[in-house]
Amino acid sequence: MLKVYGVPISVHTRKVLVAAIEKNLAYENVPVIPFAPPEGWAELSPTGKIPVLADGDLVLSDSSVICTYLERSYPTPPLYPSDTADHVRALWFEEYADGTVFREVVHGLFVQKVIRPKILKQPTDPAAIDTILTEALPRVFGYLERSITATWLVGERFTIADLATVSNLINFHYLGFRIDAKRYPALAAYFDRVIQYPSVAAAFRAEQPVAANMGLDASFALTLAAA
Numbered sequence: 001m002l003k004v005y006g007v008p009i010s011v012h013t014r015k016v017l018v019a020a021i022e023k024n025l026a027y028e029n030v031p032v033i034p035f036a037p038p039e040g041w042a043e044l045s046p047t048g049k050i051p052v053l054a055d056g057d058l059v060l061s062d063s064s065v066i067c068t069y070l071e072r073s074y075p076t077p078p079l080y081p082s083d084t085a086d087h088v089r090a091l092w093f094e095e096y097a098d099g100t101v102f103r104e105v106v107h108g109l110f111v112q113k114v115i116r117p118k119i120l121k122q123p124t125d126p127a128a129i130d131t132i133l134t135e136a137l138p139r140v141f142g143y144l145e146r147s148i149t150a151t152w153l154v155g156e157r158f159t160i161a162d163l164a165t166v167s168n169l170i171n172f173h174y175l176g177f178r179i180d181a182k183r184y185p186a187l188a189a190y191f192d193r194v195i196q197y198p199s200v201a202a203a204f205r206a207e208q209p210v211a212a213n214m215g216l217d218a219s220f221a222l223t224l225a226a227a
Helices: 011-022 063-073 084-119 126-147 160-174 185-194 198-206 208-213 219-226
Strands: 002-005 027-030 052-055 058-061
Touching (some): 011 027, 011 084, 011 160, 063 160, 126 185, 160 198
Parallel strands (some): 002 027
Antiparallel strands (some): 052 058
């Protein structure tokens, strides 16, 4: 059985869990918080970050590496398009979500709303939040808004591009923020649509005890969480 190390409300851990669910793989989620890692964690994760995947004797870190491994080892159903142009576009959106969306928007907000007050016992910096919302978010969400021209970001089915993007948007909503449907109508509709995709919804439901324990706001998807 696969072992996925990492707290399930992590953007990147969720990405791996959804991939495993999508491919109908049995897995055990071992909760690990980087701020309080278990003994021997550096041997599993050289960077100290989550997630880590163990499949027998094989141990991998980094969500993109892990998802590539799952795709090559368990190719059905595919998360990466076979068409070359679509494949590289999906890789681009995966990188954009993991890098730009996470680093410039979601991570900073999560630090200010959760990590500083609840873990580090430090005050939130309202100015830092305002800078993200007024400077970084319009640029990042504006790009996503322009990129959504069909049901999915790439091709005609759910891919790694959608998985990586929606995982970030879930955490954005957990923090009490919402996508402005008047300013970003395509992105707002896209989020409402993709969060209901079966493997995404299953992972979301499974992580609710952790989300509730951390005081995260799941009111944006109460029907989904209760299903």
